[in-house]
C-alpha cells in the first residue's frame with residue numbers, strides 16, 4: 098500500500114532536490130552496509146532494500162523500505178514505511194508503519210536516508226522477539242483510508258527493543 | 259641523583275602550570291599527570307575559533323627517558339580523522355623529543371597543530387555541500403558555528419532551518435492549545451528561544467544566531483525556500499563581503515605562518531567582529547511598548563531585526579514577532595546603519611501540510 102495518497106504531493110523544492118542528489122551520489126559511492134538502493138528515475142521516492150544483519154533474528158531476510166520525500170525535505174522528515182510484507186517486529190505495524198522517533202518528533206535535518214537506514218537496521222538487530230506491536234490491529238484499522246504514519250500521534254514504545 | 263631528576267621534572271610541571279594557568283588541571287606532579295585544554299592561537303577571536311581540544315598527558319616514573327602517553331579527553335570541531343591526526347602527531351613528537359624534558363614543547367606542538375587545523379572541515383550537515391570550498395575565491399557560502407558544540411553550518415542553511423523551526427512552533431502552538439493559552443505559550447517560547455544543534459542536539463541559545471540573522475534581517479521578508487536572488491543578495495551584502503574578506507585574510511595568515519598569527523597593521527581583527535554593537539535601550543521604553551502599537555506601526559514590527567527570527571504571517575504570530583523583536587532589541591540593536599526598514603509585508607514562506615489532527 099502507498100499511504101501518501103492523502104494530500105497531493107508537492108514537488109520537491111530546489112533545495113530538497115540538490116540535497117537529495119547529493120545524498121544519492123554519496124550513497125552510490127559509500128552505501129550503508131546491508132542496504133541497496135533500487136535505482137529509479139524518481140528522486141522523490143526511493144525504494145531501498147534492507148537485509149537483516151547476520152546473527153540477528155532477521156539474518157538473511159530482505160525487506161523493502163519506501164522513502165517518500167516532502168517538498169521541504171530535509172526540514173521535514175521523509176515518510177518511511179516498509180513495503181509488504183513488513184518484518185515482524187514489536188515496533189513495526191503490519192501495514193509497514195514504523196514506530197521510530199527519528200522519523201517523526203526527533204527528526205533532524207542533519208539526518209540522511211543513510212542514517213535513517215542505519216537506525217532501522219539497528220532497531221531490527223536489537224529485537225528479541227518476532228511479533229507485532231500489541232495495538233497492531235487497532236492501529237492498522239485506523240489507517241485504512243491511506244493515512245500516512247507522519248499523521249499519527251506517536252507515543253514511543255520503550256527503546257529497549 | 260634520582261632526586262635531582264625528579265626535581266627537574268617537578269620544576270617542568272610547574273612551568274606548564276605557569277604557562278597554561280587554569281587551562282592546566284594537574285592530577286599529579288610526579289610522575290606528571292595532567293589535563294590541558296588547548297585552543298588555536300586565533301582563539302581570542304571567538305568567531306574565528308573552530309577547534310579546541312583537551313589532552314591528557316601522563317608520564318611514568320621513567321619520564322623523560324620514556325615518552326609520556328598522550329590521549330584526547332575532549333575536543334570540539336574535530337572529526338575522527340582530524341582527532342587521530344592530532345594525536346599521532348603529538349605522540350610521535352613525544353618519541354622524537356625523548357629523553358629530553360618535553361611537556362611544554364608537547365603542549366606548544368598541540369597548539370601549533372590546532373592552529374593549522376583551525377577551520378571548519380567537511381560538509382555542511384544540512385545541505386551536504388562543503389563548508390569551505392577548495393577555491394576560496396569563488397562565491398563561497400558563508401558559514402558559522404554554534405558556540406556550544408562548534409558544529410558548523412552554512413549561515414544560510416542554519417537560518418533557513420531556524421526559521422522553519424520557529425514557524426512550525428507557531429503552527430503547533432496554534433493547533434495544540436486553546437486560544438486563551440496560546441499567546442502566553444508562544445510568548446514564553448519566544449522568550450527563551452533555545453534550539454538544539456541539528457547534529458548533536460546540544461541546546462544553543464537563539465542569540466548564537468544573532469550575528470547571522472542580522473545579515474538576513476533586511477532580506478527576511480523575501481526569504482523563501484529556494485529563492486536564488488535572496489541568496490545572491492545575502493552573499494553580496496556588504497557585511498558578508500567584509501566578513502568573508504576577513505576570514506580569508508585570517509586563513510591566509512594562518513597558512514603563511516602555519517598557524518601563528520600576529521596582527522598585521524592593515525588588518526584589524528577584533529573579537530566578535532561580526533557581532534553587532536550593543537546599544538542600551540532604556541527599559542522603560544521597552545515595557546511601555548504595547549503590542550497594539552507595534553501592530554499598527556509596520557516600522558516598529560521590523561525594527562531590531564526581529565523580523566529575521568520569525569517570519570510567519572497572521573495575527574496570531576504578530577505577538578511572538580514583537581516579543582522576539584523586543585527581546586533582541588533589548589539585548590543589542592545591531593548595525594543600525596544597515597537596518598533598512600523593509601515596509602513590505604512578510605510573506606509566508608513555508609507551506610505546511612494540513613495537520614490531520616484538525617480534520618478529526
Ligand SMILES: [Zn+2]
Nearest residue numbers: 382385412415
Ligand atoms: Zn549548507
Ligand SMILES: [Zn+2]
Nearest residue numbers: 407409455458
Ligand atoms: Zn552540535
